[in-house]
Amino acid sequence: MSEQTTSNRTLQGRVVSDGMDKSITVLVERRVKHPIYGKFVRRSTKVHAHDETNECGIGDVVVVEQCRPLSKTKTWRLVKVVEKAS
DSSP, X not given: OOXXXXXXXXXXXXXXXXXXTTEEEEEEEEEEEOXXXXXXXXXXXXXXXXXXXXXXXXXXXXXXXXXXXXXSSEEEXXXXXXXXXX
C-alpha cells in the first residue's frame, strides 16, 4: 500500500468561548462576494476545537486544524495561539 500524505484543513479565528474543559469555540470570519451586487460581505462560522492544555482565553487569535471527530461537535484541534488577548 502506498502512503498518502494529506494536509489537514486549517482555519484562523478568534476565541469567543473557553468555558468548557479542554474545549474552545472559535469564530472564523471570511469575505464572500455577493453574487448580484458584487459587494464583499462578511460571513462567519463558529467551530468547536480541542484545547488539550487549556491555554486559550477569550479574544485570542488561534489556528485550528481539522481532525477526526473527537465528540459530537468537535472536529477541530488547536495548532497554535497566534496572538494573546490584551
